[in-house]
Amino acid sequence: MAMIGCLGDIAFTVSSSVVRTLDNFQWSGSARYAAHQRHLGRGLLEFTGVDPDKISFDMTLSTQLGASPAREISKIAKYESEGRTLPLTIGSKAYGTYRWVITGHSVKAKTFDRRGNLSVVVVSVNLQEYARR
Template sequence: MIGALGDIIFKVSINDVSTFQDFTRSSSGRWATHEVHMQKPKGEFLGPDLDSISFKMQLEATLGRNPRYDMEKIMEYSRTGKPLLLVIGGDALGYYRWVVESLEQGYKNIDNKGNVLSAELTVTLKEYVK
């Protein structure tokens, strides 16, 4: 197992390939700027901002389960705002949990019965602090 987002498992095996690529994590601080007459403004550090993570998933029916399963599951997460544990390499990322901030789905190949044979997801997570 490579990791997991909630109950979606990232893994590579002889029967199933379900992983991600182009993983990026962004962090920043929160700053206020105070105007001072006839001087440069003064910056004040307010604290850390929420981190965000984005990654892509290639889903192939020939490499495991039906791509629509993971697509529907992540869409459910985005619509309910459920905080999820994100684990990569056995370690949890972030201070608490993550929510699916946005999701893009691309159906790449569909058979003559409407089954999705391959798809690409772009997932953006936002850090969730309790």
């Protein structure tokens, strides 16, 4: 089994029985500036800090590849609604300064089985960095 990384206890892994990998990984950050207006002159910018980083990615979950789409979606939604902070590790690198929270997710159902159960889904997950106080 090859462990690619994890978000809390949600493992990104590839093995003979399970495939759960990331796709479209995006990491962004931004800085904050205040503009001070000066009489008859140009405004003066002042650096006031940085905003929390954001990460988004997609996961394809398929019952044919050993995943349980309904269970994984439920776990992601639970972590989001509880505001649980989760470490994010990919390879040997821990991302962020502390932990991450799930700020949103969306599910695109690709296929259903003959009983109407989700068979293949693409879950898009949005994270925001959660710094220590």
